[in-house]
Amino acid sequence: MNKLSSIEVRNKARNGENFTTSGLAQGYVQTNVVIIPKKDAFDFMLYCQRNPKPCPLIEVFDPGDYESSFASKSDIRKDIPEYKIFKDGKFSSNSTDITEFWRDDFVTFLLGCSFTFENELMKNGLDLPYFKQGKNVPMFITSIDTEKSGKFSGKMVVTQRWIPREKLVRSIQITSRFPNQHGTPIQVGNSSEIGIEDPYKPDFGDPWIPENEELIPVYWACGVTPQIAIQEAKLEIMITHSPGKMFLTDLKDEDMAVI
Amino acid sequence: MNKLSSIEVRNKARNGENFTTSGLAQGYVQTNVVIIPKKDAFDFMLYCQRNPKPCPLIEVFDPGDYESSFASKSDIRKDIPEYKIFKDGKFSSNSTDITEFWRDDFVTFLLGCSFTFENELMKNGLDLPYFKQGKNVPMFITSIDTEKSGKFSGKMVVTQRWIPREKLVRSIQITSRFPNQHGTPIQVGNSSEIGIEDPYKPDFGDPWIPENEELIPVYWACGVTPQIAIQEAKLEIMITHSPGKMFLTDLKDEDMAVI
Numbered sequence: 041m042n043k044l045s046s047i048e049v050r051n052k053a054r055n056g057e058n059f060t061t062s063g064l065a066q067g068y069v070q071t072n073v074v075i076i077p078k079k080d081a082f083d084f085m086l087y088c089q090r091n092p093k094p095c096p097l098i099e100v101f102d103p104g105d106y107e108s109s110f111a112s113k114s115d116i117r118k119d120i121p122e123y124k125i126f127k128d129g130k131f132s133s134n135s136t137d138i139t140e141f142w143r144d145d146f147v148t149f150l151l152g153c154s155f156t157f158e159n160e161l162m163k164n165g166l167d168l169p170y171f172k173q174g175k176n177v178p179m180f181i182t183s184i185d186t187e188k189s190g191k192f193s194g195k196m197v198v199t200q201r202w203i204p205r206e207k208l209v210r211s212i213q214i215t216s217r218f219p220n221q222h223g224t225p226i227q228v229g230n231s232s233e234i235g236i237e238d239p240y241k242p243d244f245g246d247p248w249i250p251e252n253e254e255l256i257p258v259y260w261a262c263g264v265t266p267q268i269a270i271q272e273a274k275l276e277i278m279i280t281h282s283p284g285k286m287f288l289t290d291l292k293d294e295d296m297a298v299i
Numbered sequence: 300m301n302k303l304s305s306i307e308v309r310n311k312a313r314n315g316e317n318f319t320t321s322g323l324a325q326g327y328v329q330t331n332v333v334i335i336p337k338k339d340a341f342d343f344m345l346y347c348q349r350n351p352k353p354c355p356l357i358e359v360f361d362p363g364d365y366e367s368s369f370a371s372k373s374d375i376r377k378d379i380p381e382y383k384i385f386k387d388g389k390f391s392s393n394s395t396d397i398t399e400f401w402r403d404d405f406v407t408f409l410l411g412c413s414f415t416f417e418n419e420l421m422k423n424g425l426d427l428p429y430f431k432q433g434k435n436v437p438m439f440i441t442s443i444d445t446e447k448s449g450k451f452s453g454k455m456v457v458t459q460r461w462i463p464r465e466k467l468v469r470s471i472q473i474t475s476r477f478p479n480q481h482g483t484p485i486q487v488g489n490s491s492e493i494g495i496e497d498p499y500k501p502d503f504g505d506p507w508i509p510e511n512e513e514l515i516p517v518y519w520a521c522g523v524t525p526q527i528a529i530q531e532a533k534l535e536i537m538i539t540h541s542p543g544k545m546f547l548t549d550l551k552d553e554d555m556a557v558i
């Protein structure tokens with residue numbers, strides 16, 4: 041599956057298959073997806089603009105549009121393996137096709153995802169054990185307030201990766217190339233400074249217990265941040281991808297690099 | 300005046316003085332300013348998101364707000380040396396204070412400006428003669444269409460700088476550090492490829508006739524692009540800074556660098 045092209049992955053999803061996209065169509069940019077009514081779209085776009093590290097905007101569609109400029113012949117209503125539908129801030133249902141829910145006032149947001157820089161970290165010899173073990177990256181809700189916009193606010197969520205001291209500088213350099221995929225770390229080494237009392241007990245994802253004491257906990261802003269902000273805003277309706285079941289664009293990881 | 304702090308420059312403007320800000324409060328980030336009604340703000344923010352090189356968003360205010368988060372005790376209605384007021388797409392008047400025109404539904408956009416990277420180019424030994432001669436950088440309307448959003452569309456406007464061949468790589472490196480100040484060039488060397496028939500006859504600003512044949516014309520996206528897009532959108536009302544009379548933030552140029 042990792043040899044598939046992005047359009048082939050989208051077509052599998054369009055045909056109703058339900059699968060996680062981690063590691064699929066390697067080298068293509070995967071995105072988080074948020075779909076909300078136009079009346080809330082200005083405030084949410086502003087929330088993203090004010091919090092670019094957790095909420096890096098890759099694309100915002102015109103109201104009612106469902107084809108991405110960055111994904112040939114795509115249909116955002118069908119091309120994600122699984123969607124989550126929320127009503128009045130509460131989870132309502134999962135679906136593999138949201139055509140029946142579609143409205144002309146829906147605005148789709150594509151946000152960058154850390155898969156892009158994780159590919160780069162691994163190319164540079166960083167060991168990310170949750171990939172090999174079929175687990176999820178550990179995620180923590182920090183004590184850092186995001187910048188508010190309208191109804192949207194909340195704490196920043198971060199991903200955690202334990203980095204060998206001798207790879208620390210390189211890992212910062214690598215992720216600095218991708219400001220649209222969360223960019224540089226927001227914290228190096230001091231978990232408690234961002235309100236993480238126990239770095240082995242994540243709020244989401246699986247724990248990562250380092251076996252080597254020369255590993256340093258490094259934290260990057262995470263795309264779960266806007267999902268929490270949106271849920272707390274209790275919008276009449278919101279649709280997102282299901283975790284780990286992302287939208288595949290035709291952009292290549294290197295297209296995202298600023299240098 | 301170049302030794303003034305940003306707040307001192309803002310206070311001069313608040314006291315009604317009318318002056319160009321080029322070279323003032325060096326090292327502080329200056330911004331282009333666009334103020335429009337809320338009903339058009341989503342489409343305009345989307346236009347900026349789709350065209351980040353000519354329209355790099357530094358800050359978007361909440362509707363009705365007039366203090367910048369990046370400028371202590373600032374008041375965007377008074378702290379710019381001169382404003383231009385447009386009604387139904389036509390220039391209406393200049394003013395040094397827009398308090399009387401202010402509305403609770405006005406949304407203020409601060410956009411990055413090339414002063415930031417010009418400081419860096421000069422620190423690195425690039426000669427920008429229009430500064431010494433008290434002239435303006437040459438600007439050209441290209442054949443490149445920007446990405447449309449709602450009523451907002453138009454050709455990309457670029458600034459032109461003649462760069463010595465041996466400084467070309469360095470000048471690309473320097474500007475790549477500042478994606479929020481137009482970033483890397485959009486064209487190197489081939490003026491006609493972007494629709495510039497005569498590189499010595501700019502559409503705006505002053506001509507720059509190079510005396511040395513080893514100078515290469517290099518083009519960067521320009522903040523005049525959104526101003527033209529907005530004028531053509533013929534909004535009921537829009538207020539901008541007057542050219543060269545920018546808003547001074549308390550951000551330092553280095554705060555803007557991604558690496």
